[in-house]
Amino acid sequence: MSNIRIIPRLDIKGPNLVKGIHLEGLRVLGKPEHFAKFYYENGADELIFQDVVASLYERNSLQDIISRTAREIFIPLTVGGGIRTLEDIRSVLRAGADKVSINTAAIKNPGFILEASRKFGSSTIVIAMECIRQEDGKYLVYTDNGREYTGIEATVWAKQAEEMGAGELLLTSVDKEGTGSGFDAVLTKTIADLVNIPVIAHGGAGSSDDVFNIIRDSGVDAVSIASVLHYQFIKGNKGGGDFSQEGNVSFLNSGKDFGKIKSCSLQQIKEQLLKNGIPTRN
């Protein structure tokens, strides 16, 4: 087993860090730069930035945030959202990203994975899979933040993406995402067993127990987490500054708690893993 990577995920809308449920209903949490720097300084193994509205509006507003962030953060950065062409990849990498994550454009044209991995190397190309469980128990992949039906089975797509040259799979359970009710272990184990490239489990973490459980139960070697870490950061930093520019800030202003989410720090997550014999950088 590799050392487990814990990867905070930052969903971005315009200038703000946001968090939704099932990838929708976005609440503003603060400035992404502040969160990113904090996670870097507190032991994050990588960071994922996702422009959650890029696909919808066919824009990618992340570049400014990335180029500012990448100057002071020396861990791998993955950037996703609205990446459609080789030129898009090139410009995101030039802004300081190390990898890109692609969903919609790859499903529309799987050959894009091949082209992109040949051009930039497999390890640069992460395929994001937004999966929804169907009534018959099968999982299908969706695009545009879980909105658009494709009819493609997750297992079939995972295998195809690997064959086309994807370096990693970022596996999201849309059903679980933002709920804090734990990862989808069936989905995660099924995909992790199927492929020979790293799978990053994402969607559903509500506590450090959930992180430990999914690693133990599925054998993934990376986990991506948002709410659990963001809420911990907010508690300590009151949102980290000015966030009133755009979007739904009523949640932040309300002072409400975070429902099912038991927030904790990166350090606490890693300590729990190490204590249970799961190797990770510390």
Added chain:
Amino acid sequence: MSKKVVIIDYQLGNLFSVYQACLNEGIEAKTSSEKKTVEEADALILPGVGAFGDAMLSLKKYDLIEPIRDFAASGRPLFGICLGLQLLFSESEEFGSFKGLDLVKGTVKKFPTSSKNRGKVLVPQIAWNQIQEKKSWKTSPLQNLKNGEFMYFVHSYYVCPDTTAEILSQTSYADVTYCSSISKNNIFATQFHPEKSAKEGLKIYKNWIEKI
């Protein structure tokens, strides 16, 4: 006068973070694929991501193979990163066999995709992994790092030097304990990415730059 550090840009891989890491340590490096710039550098960084064969072809296309070899022979500091470490070796078994820069005797091999004890092995290795001191780090750019420090690795191939004299650190993955950094006279190179290895990685840049 500040030293001219040149990052070789042969269109393979992302140089942004290498450049930023130098900048963070007070050096504004120049990225270039020009022979003349390489020849005139005070210190040279050879980065790289991707395939060994493509990289050698690209260095050949820019007419950089001899300039890099001459640079190494001149005694000025040369720093190879990731694929840039592998390229220093004699040859690689990647997709057949390719000749390298032959500055360090040895070969480049692929990780096995299964392990006796643990079954499936993921290749490439994309992970933080530990570096263990082999020969003394005292006068090397690893000098003030903790033995066993974590560094960030992304690779499918690893280097096997013919002799152990050059091996600075070793790392274990997929039942293989392999050479993860070397030093040989003015040449220093790492399989891991110090520019992606947080503060401990930046120390390596600082140490290397201080010796230029």
